[in-house]
Amino acid sequence: MIDFEAILDGLFDIVHVTDEKGRTLYCSGRYEEFFGIDPQEMIGKPIEEFYHLGYFSPTITMRVIRDRKKVHTIQTTRKKRRLLVEGTPLWDADGNFCGVVNTSIDITDHEQLQQEQNERKYVGGLLQSEMTKENSRRKGKISLVYRSQSMEQVTALAEKLAQVESSMILLGESGVGKGVLAKYIHECSPRADKPFVHINCGAIPETLLESELFGYEKGAFTGADKDGKAGLIEKANGGTLFLDEIGEMPLVLQVKLLNVLQEKTITPVGSAVPRKVDVKLITATNQNLRQMVKEGRFREDLYYRIHVVPLEIPPLRERREEIPVLVHYFLGVFCEKYCLDRQLSDACFRILAEYDWPGNVRELENVVERLVVTAPDVLITPTQIPRYIHSHEDSALGGIKVERVMQMQEAMEEVERQLLQRAYEQHKTTTKVAEALGISQPSASRKLRKWVFTGE
Known part of the structure; x- marks a missing residue:
């Protein structure tokens, strides 16, 4: 007589069969080796009980019961094994759903190889995407690396305004x-062969800013160069003047800048003779200039002169699809700069993509440089990512999120569902969930049955 159980055990590491309610009918003898459970203890019991006890994650049986279709997943067990699981619905002779069979193959020892293969495939795709974007948005030595629709719109408008x-x-x-x-706007403009002068108004002391911007005549003040000095605005003549952090410019200098825009002239410190200048002005700020005007900290007439065409760049957290592209771009830049060979694991890409990046692209660039120069091996792993990024990831897991606009009642139910799910994942028992949420144990049990136990 053919021993079908032996055949199944020979084909798969684990075979697990449940009825239509998720109660265990059969499981392989090696179940304890992989999950830490005596298979005899499971017979007749709902599989979801063992899931909620933390023997494995995620559960697949309840998904098959719910969706009535074949499901694949990778499962992690309490024994730290990684299993490739296929859940298949069973149907009786009359076409009625009657159970689920799960077949599992241990892939723990193949994880590293698979990770490296995925890494090559993933990075290859990113490289192709990055090269396509870079080639389509490259002027002179400046490349804009992006993927999002929002940055596509920003870049297209920038190119138009450059003309x-x-x-x-x-x-x-x-x-x-x-x-x-x-700089990219300058490179796209008819002034590309003329000077581009970048001035950070917040980086130059207020006492020196006027002489740096407008220059000075010889003998204009104590310590001045005996021959005088041309200002940065004059050095930009014919080209582009970029005033970064324009909100930091003192009020007294705002008057002189307004004259540059209106009269196309500058008057150096210590001189009464204006000089003609021709510059294309680009300003930038992360402050609310309109509010500063109301508070008397920024001139209203200058505000309207520089605010002719506003162009807003969205923060990196609102264009997360660009994070992997930028990570790979900076990885290449710093590997070449320091003559190192470094690669990021898939897990690193995922962690970096989930971080909010309050410092935006500059912060991301700095983190990638840090990873490249401090990594001891070719493959950079999650343990090398700065702790504060991991801390953000951990805290984000506890957040409550409503991902779309919905009816108020539906939104309240969604928040309740997420809150119950988070509380159960953290506390594991209905009593502790009730304490954490400040509700009674029966109420916690009822809500968990509604939102958590039936949702797996």
Whole structure:
């Protein structure tokens, strides 16, 4: 007589069969080796009980019961084994659903090889995407690396505005890339062969800013160069003047800048003779200039002169699809700079893509450089990612999120479902869930049955 159980055990590491309610009918003898459970203890019991006790994650049986279709997943067991699981619905002779059979293959020892293969495939795809984007948005030595629709719109508008002489202001949080975009606009403009002068108004002491911007005549003040000095605005003559952090410019200098825009002239410190200048002005700020005007900290007339065409760059957290592209781009830049061979694991890409990056592209660039220069081996792993990024990832897991606009009642139910799910994942028992949420144990049990136990 053929021993079908022996055949199944020979084909798969684990075979597990349940009825239509998820109660165990059969499981392979090696179950304890992989899950830490005596298979005899499972017979007749709902599989979801063992899932909630933490013997394996995720569960697949309840998904098959719910969806009535074949499901694949990779499961992690309490014994730290990784299983490739296929859940298949069973039907009786009359076509009625009657159970689920799960077949599992241990892939623990193949994880590293698979990870490396996935890495090559993933990075290869990113490289192709990055090269396509870079080639399509490259001017001179400046490349814009992006993938999102929002940045596509920003870049297209920037190229259009580069062809006109109107003043423009770049808006966005610190580190989003306003300086790079300003340089790109210059490279796209008819002034590309003329000077591009970048001035950070917040980086120059207020006492020196006027002489740096407008220059000075010989003998204008104590310590001045005996021959005088041309200002940065004059050095940009014929080209592009980029005033970063324009909100930091003192009020007294705002008057002189307004004269540059209106009269196309500058007057150096210590001189009464204006000089003609021709510059295309690009400004940038991460401050609310309109509010500063109301508070008297920024001139209203200058505000309207520089605010002709505003161009806002969205923060990196609103264009997460670009994070892997930028990570790979900076990885290549710093590997070449330091003559190192470094690669990031898939897990690193996922962790970096989930972080909010309050410092935006600048922060991301700095983190990638840190990983490249400090990694001891070719493959960079999650343990080498800065702790604060992991901490953010861990705290984000506890957050409550409503991902779309919905009716208020539906939104309240969604928040309740997520809250119950998080509480159960953390506390594991209905009593502790009740304590954490400040509700009675029967109420916690009822809500868990509604939102958590039946949702697996």
